[in-house]
Amino acid sequence: MKRLRVTKPKAIIKVFAVLLPLILCGFGVASASSEHSSGVSGNVAAAPAVEVAHGGAEAAPEEEKAGDVIMHHILDKGVLTFEPFGEVSLPHLSIPASVPVLGGLDISVTKHVVMLWLVSAALLIVFSIVGGKYKTMNSRQAPKGLANAMEALVEFIRLDVAKSNIGHGYEKHLPYLLTIFFFILFCNLLGLIPYGATATGNVNVTLTLSIFTFFVTQIAAFRAHGVKGYLQHLTAGTHWSLWIIMVPIEIIGQFTKPFALTVRLFANMTAGHIIILSLIFISFILKSYIVAVAVSVPFAIFIYLLELFVAFLQAFVFTMLSALFIGLATAHEGHDEHEAAVAHH
Amino acid sequence: MLTSGIILLAGSLLSPNPGLIFWTAVTFVIVLLILKKIAWGPILGALEEREKGIQSSIDRAHQAKDESEAILRKNRELLAKADAESDRIIREGKDYAEKLRADFTDKAQAEAKKMIASAKDEIEQEKRRALDVLRNEVADLAVKGAEKIIKTALDADMQKKIVDSMIQDLSTKRN
Numbered sequence: 001m002k003r004l005r006v007t008k009p010k011a012i013i014k015v016f017a018v019l020l021p022l023i024l025c026g027f028g029v030a031s032a033s034s035e036h037s038s039g040v041s042g043n044v045a046a047a048p049a050v051e052v053a054h055g056g057a058e059a060a061p062e063e064e065k066a067g068d069v070i071m072h073h074i075l076d077k078g079v080l081t082f083e084p085f086g087e088v089s090l091p092h093l094s095i096p097a098s099v100p101v102l103g104g105l106d107i108s109v110t111k112h113v114v115m116l117w118l119v120s121a122a123l124l125i126v127f128s129i130v131g132g133k134y135k136t137m138n139s140r141q142a143p144k145g146l147a148n149a150m151e152a153l154v155e156f157i158r159l160d161v162a163k164s165n166i167g168h169g170y171e172k173h174l175p176y177l178l179t180i181f182f183f184i185l186f187c188n189l190l191g192l193i194p195y196g197a198t199a200t201g202n203v204n205v206t207l208t209l210s211i212f213t214f215f216v217t218q219i220a221a222f223r224a225h226g227v228k229g230y231l232q233h234l235t236a237g238t239h240w241s242l243w244i245i246m247v248p249i250e251i252i253g254q255f256t257k258p259f260a261l262t263v264r265l266f267a268n269m270t271a272g273h274i275i276i277l278s279l280i281f282i283s284f285i286l287k288s289y290i291v292a293v294a295v296s297v298p299f300a301i302f303i304y305l306l307e308l309f310v311a312f313l314q315a316f317v318f319t320m321l322s323a324l325f326i327g328l329a330t331a332h333e334g335h336d337e338h339e340a341a342v343a344h345h
Numbered sequence: 346m347l348t349s350g351i352i353l354l355a356g357s358l359l360s361p362n363p364g365l366i367f368w369t370a371v372t373f374v375i376v377l378l379i380l381k382k383i384a385w386g387p388i389l390g391a392l393e394e395r396e397k398g399i400q401s402s403i404d405r406a407h408q409a410k411d412e413s414e415a416i417l418r419k420n421r422e423l424l425a426k427a428d429a430e431s432d433r434i435i436r437e438g439k440d441y442a443e444k445l446r447a448d449f450t451d452k453a454q455a456e457a458k459k460m461i462a463s464a465k466d467e468i469e470q471e472k473r474r475a476l477d478v479l480r481n482e483v484a485d486l487a488v489k490g491a492e493k494i495i496k497t498a499l500d501a502d503m504q505k506k507i508v509d510s511m512i513q514d515l516s517t518k519r520n
Contacts, residue, residue, distance in 0.1 A: 107364040127384035134387040175381040204362045208369040
């Protein structure tokens, strides 16, 4: 307590000492810009600070463009922008028309595709190192460093997500669950570094991942019950006269699950970025360094830290729900109590 | 207001992009296959192996504990048995010594009694012999006295003198 009382005023004085010139400068610029009725100089000066807080934000020349800038940052596009260094335009590709099903499909490489590839590269590098370590390691050695860090996550997914939700036969689905967890996690984290973009903040990406979960779930259900059991599952064990209601509901239920996964991940990842950018743009709209220092930057940093947590949380939630859906699809009626008991332990 | 309106109305946020779906699917499947081969196999194998190793170690430790407990119990039993044995031997020795001592004492007492009895017998015999000798002597003296009296015959004074002299003789002889 005593130590806190001593250090707190000192820290506050230090912070003020650092901020005082900025605030004074802000007043100067604000008054100057009001005289010249132009906020451009202030915005340009603030640009480096914005660059530090988040990637890819651009100094908007006018406050009416704030929404455009946010959308520009969130949305997918065919160029990689490296403000203020310039931009790289990405190639436009399309599948040749001679290919039977996908013929003529526009498969242009976009910002989010590049991010997906970066994520894949990062995943492959990290896990080739970790996998190599495990190959050379015997069972008496303890893992350390990167292998240990990844093992904690792998073990978490293996036991707390897969084993407790799927139960018997969870080993078959582990590679899929682990890949989807780390893929989403790396996408979320790479979206948080400057110049990065969140591929999982694009509804197309999350939709594709959900479709994978959907297929995995359906295949697991067919494998567990056979065609007859699968069709019986659709009736939910009710009387035949209720089938006309139950079957459509069950079929719709099969599709709402991946839809919920899609929207949850996409909305969470997009919302965080919109909040950070909106907080930053408050200072541009109000044309004030005081607002930037007192409101925008601290709050943006807070949301950024929250986003770090959300990156892990959403990867976990997606994996957890995938495992849960697989577990629900493969659960045998007769063994429900048994499996519930197992999950309970 | 304008900002939020633009974000809300922007259809492009939800617009489908088949190319991106295609690339996501392709990328994800390739990553899944490669990771399954290079990472998940070795890592999960190692984890399972370690789990089994830990389980077997625990089992072994329990087994060793049971074994050591059994050995300890056996040792304690043996120790108790040895203690009882030594107690028994000491007690037996003590008993034996006691018996031996009692035997010796009894024997010695019996011996002493026997010796005393034989000594008494001897003394009795000697006494009887001495009495016999004395009786013979007295008889002899009486016969001699009678002889002398008869020899001197019917002289009162003479007889009186003889008896006196005999008594004197006797008294001198005794002295």
